[in-house]
Amino acid sequence: MKKDGNVYGNHISQSFNEELAALKSRFLEMGGLVETQVLQAVKALTERDAELANLVRDEDKVVDRYEMKIDDAAIHILARRQPTARDLRLVVSIIKAVSDLERIGDESKKIAKLALQLVEGDKTPNGLTEIRHIGQHVATMLNGALEAFARLDVEKAVEIIKEDKNVDAEYKTASRSLMTYMMEDPRTISECMSVMWVFRALERVGDHACNLAEHIVYMVEGEDVRHTKIDQLNEQLKRLD
Amino acid sequence: MSTNKTVRMSANDVRVFYGDKEAIKGVSVDIMENEVIAFIGPSGCGKSTFLRCLNRMNDTIEGCRVEGEITLDGNNIYDSRMDPVLLRARVGMVFQRPNPFPKSIYENVAYGPRIHGLASSKRDLDEIVEVSLSKAGLWDEVKDRLMEPGTGLSGGQQQRLCIARTIAVSPEVILMDEPCSALDPIATATVEELIEELSSQFSIAIVTHSMQQAARVSNRTAYFHLGKLIEVGDTDEVFTKPKNELTEAYITGRFG
Ligand SMILES: Nc1ncnc2c1ncn2[C@@H]1O[C@H](COP(=O)(O)OP(=O)(O)OP(=O)(O)O)[C@@H](O)[C@H]1O
Ligand SMILES: [Mg+2]
Numbered sequence: 001m002k003k004d005g006n007v008y009g010n011h012i013s014q015s016f017n018e019e020l021a022a023l024k025s026r027f028l029e030m031g032g033l034v035e036t037q038v039l040q041a042v043k044a045l046t047e048r049d050a051e052l053a054n055l056v057r058d059e060d061k062v063v064d065r066y067e068m069k070i071d072d073a074a075i076h077i078l079a080r081r082q083p084t085a086r087d088l089r090l091v092v093s094i095i096k097a098v099s100d101l102e103r104i105g106d107e108s109k110k111i112a113k114l115a116l117q118l119v120e121g122d123k124t125p126n127g128l129t130e131i132r133h134i135g136q137h138v139a140t141m142l143n144g145a146l147e148a149f150a151r152l153d154v155e156k157a158v159e160i161i162k163e164d165k166n167v168d169a170e171y172k173t174a175s176r177s178l179m180t181y182m183m184e185d186p187r188t189i190s191e192c193m194s195v196m197w198v199f200r201a202l203e204r205v206g207d208h209a210c211n212l213a214e215h216i217v218y219m220v221e222g223e224d225v226r227h228t229k230i231d232q233l234n235e236q237l238k239r240l241d
Numbered sequence: 242m243s244t245n246k247t248v249r250m251s252a253n254d255v256r257v258f259y260g261d262k263e264a265i266k267g268v269s270v271d272i273m274e275n276e277v278i279a280f281i282g283p284s285g286c287g288k289s290t291f292l293r294c295l296n297r298m299n300d301t302i303e304g305c306r307v308e309g310e311i312t313l314d315g316n317n318i319y320d321s322r323m324d325p326v327l328l329r330a331r332v333g334m335v336f337q338r339p340n341p342f343p344k345s346i347y348e349n350v351a352y353g354p355r356i357h358g359l360a361s362s363k364r365d366l367d368e369i370v371e372v373s374l375s376k377a378g379l380w381d382e383v384k385d386r387l388m389e390p391g392t393g394l395s396g397g398q399q400q401r402l403c404i405a406r407t408i409a410v411s412p413e414v415i416l417m418d419e420p421c422s423a424l425d426p427i428a429t430a431t432v433e434e435l436i437e438e439l440s441s442q443f444s445i446a447i448v449t450h451s452m453q454q455a456a457r458v459s460n461r462t463a464y465f466h467l468g469k470l471i472e473v474g475d476t477d478e479v480f481t482k483p484k485n486e487l488t489e490a491y492i493t494g495r496f497g
Contacts (some may be wrong), residue, residue, distance in 0.1 A: 010495050082453055084480045086494045224481035 002031055002165065003183035008090060008153070020090065024150075027094050027101075030066040034101045035139060036203055037063065037108035042135035045115035048097040048127050053119070063105035065096050070098045086219075093219035095128060097149070100208040102214075104142065107201040107208075113195045114201075125164055126181045127195040130174035134202045141209040148213060152220045158237065162230055167206035174199050224237040246273040247442045250295060250332070250414055255309035257290050257299065262459070266291045266468040272414060276437060277445045279455035282465035283491065288448040291465070292416050296448065298330035314415070330357055333407035336408045339399035341391030341406075349391040349402055352375060353410040360394065369409055373464050377405035378435050378447040397428025404435060408443070415439065417447040421454065431457050452492050456480050463486040 008020045037056055044053035051219045074095045077083060083091055118125055141160050148156035175196060217225045221240055227232055251273040257265035265287045272295075274277055280288045290299070297318060299305045306315035312319050318328055330353065340347050346421075352369045370387070374380040382490075383394070388397050391402050400420060407415055421429040436445055436458045455462050456476060458475040462471040464485070473484040484488045490496065 012496060014496050016494070071330060084452060084456070084491045086481050087493050 001010070001171065007086065009092040013081075014185050019077055019081070023077065023091070023094060024228050026066070027098060028146060028150055030063065030070060030098065030101055031142075033059070033066065034063060034104045034108070035142050037105055037144065038111075038135065038139045038142060041111035041115065042131060042139070044112055045118060046132050046135075048115075048124075053112040053115040057109055057116075057192065058079055060109040063102060066085075067098050067102040067105075071095060073212045074098075082152070086222075089219045089222060093215040094227055096213045097212050100211045104205050104208045105205050109169045110201045111198050114198050117194055118191065120129065121191055124192045125195055127174060127178050127192070128200070128209070130170070130177070131195065131202070134170050134174065134199065134206075137170065138202050138206040138209060141167070141206055142212070145212040145216070148216050149219075152215055154220050154237070157213040157220075158233065161210055161217075161230070162232065164206055164210040165230075168204060171199055171203040171206075206219055209220040237238065245459070246275060248272070249274045249314065250293075251310075252294070252312040253308065253312075255291070255294055255311060257294060257307075258285070258306045259302075260304045261269070264374040264468055265294070265335065268468075268470045270473055272444050273370075273461075274444055275290055275440055275442070276461060277440045277447060277459045278473075279459035279462045280435065280446060280448045280461060280465060281450075281452065281455050281491070282471075284450075287468045288465050290446055292334075292418055292446060295416055296329045296334055298329070298334065300325060304408060312458050327357075330410040331412050331417060332414040332415055333412040334434055335400070335403050335407055335415065335417040339396060339403050339423065341394070341399050343390065343392055345388045346374075346388040346391045349447045350405050350409045353406060359410060359411055361370050363450050367378045371395060373405040373409040374402075375410055376435075377401045378431060378438075379405055395428070396443045397424050397431060400424060400428070400432055401435065404432070404439075408439070412443060414446065417445065419450060421446055422450065430456070452480075466491070 008114055009017045011017050033085050037059060041056045043049065048233050063111065081087070132210060141163055144156060144160050147153070148160065159229060177198055178192050178199070182189050214226050217223055217237070221237070223236060223240065228236060248271045252271075253269050255265055255268045257262060268291060280292065282288055291301055294298045294307050294311060299307055307319065313328070313331065316323070342352065343351075350373050351366050354366060354369045360369055364472075371380060373377065374383060379398060382398060393398065394402060400423075404415075421432050422430065433454065436447065439445060447455075449456065459476045461473060462473045462476045462479040464479070464487070466487050472479065472483060472488045474484065479488065480492060
């Protein structure tokens with residue numbers, strides 16, 4: 001049972017192997033879809049593309065269906081297979097991670113709705129550069145988390161956990177500069193507030209990507225690293241080796 | 242959970258031979274006061290053999306030799322001054338198939354206390370029988386038919402009768418070798434519930450092939466493999482985060 005091998009695939013029960021493989025791959029599919037949702041939502045907003053925004057809004061239903069299907073499959077495995085050890089950790093992590101993905105989906109939908117509002121305005125709102133930048137940043141985090149999940153890569157997961165504070169910093173800076181715009185020109189307040197909500201949504205996406213990474217550490221190492229400070233996190237993981 | 246309890250039994254580098262064949266290869270483990278410890282492992286790994294060492298049931302098997310040290314409350318149970326019959330009252334055993342004597346329900350429970358002189362009067366004995374059957378969760382079901390044969394009870398009831406028989410002589414430790422493997426899920430649940438209740442008074446070592454049962458009833462789990470003790474730890478840990486790959490392969494149903 002080496003970490004690089006197919007660690008979930010060597011059960012005596014072939015159908016159990018298949019169920020776990022299907023669960024994992026459906027989860028990763030959902031992850032891919034959600035990642036696209038984030039990128040498309042940001043694109044719809046920054047390029048003022050109403051059609052794309054509508055598409056993102058509609059696709060959220062597909063994300064929700066994935067969530068329900070995956071939960072259902074996970075519950076089926078818990079009830080019928082009574083998994084233990086790494087199998088149990090995989091199933092529990094997926095149940096939790098799926099709800100993070102679903103929430104990222106919701107944030108994307110929120111951004112798409114704000115995009116539709118902003119398209120109506122006649123001039124380009126402030127903060128689009130920041131949106132593009134933070135959007136790219138959190139999408140990369142999400143992509144990294146999914147990759148780490150697929151490869152059971154704890155090191156990568158830890159990188160993502162650490163990355164979250166950079167997103168938080170960017171969010172604060174962006175909000176502050178928006179605040180200045182609002183003070184300078186109160187006529188932009190309503191529109192700036194919309195942009196502020198987008199910042200907020202993206203910052204939340206970063207938080208959820210970070211949660212995903214924490215689930216990965218638990219899934220692989222059996223170590224709960226939620227609510228752990230970064231320096232303690234390193235110590236905690238060092239003890240495992 | 243079990244770390245600061247007192248040690249009730251202690252096995253130290255125990256080896257068991259059947260003729261030349263070494264079936265237990267140097268096992269050391271403690272059994273704590275008031276704990277339920279589960280022994281798990283593949284068929285033939287030596288769980289029953291090891292369990293039988295703990296009350297010298299192996300003495301009765303031809304060609305079986307035990308080495309190493311096993312203590313009960315600090316005293317070596319293989320010491321020549323230790324009376325095996327008395328030992329088996331202090332360390333009782335419940336088997337896979339319920340095996341009531343072909344006698345009345347009452348006699349099944351009363352037999353042990355009588356031969357060990359635990360009751361000074363019929364009244365005493367009646368009380369021991371009632372208390373034991375109550376603790377075994379069987380009293381209400383049998384109180385009106387105490388003189389009927391024990392073998393007339395259902396499988397689950399018979400197993401609880403055997404448990405009542407074991408606890409009637411006030412043991413310190415109860416050994417159970419797959420006590421539920423012949424029982425349906427409801428009877429199993431009753432026995433498991435009983436194990437939990439009994440653990441407040443006794444130490445219990447249980448051999449089981451059901452991972453779920455080990456996970457449900459025990460505080461600690463010990464994994465045996467080819468006559469060796471591979472891993473022993475808190476049951477929560479063993480089932481979510483086992484330390485050894487052999488343990489993990491076994492509990493997750495993988496090729497070992
Ligand atoms: N009376 C005996 N004479 C000779 N060998 C024996 C005897 N009893 C057990 N053995 C051998 O000792 C080893 C351990 O057997 P044991 O019955 O303790 O295993 P176990 O873990 O209880 O298996 P199971 O889960 O099938 O009950 C096996 O190889 C078995 O063949
Ligand atoms: Mg056995």
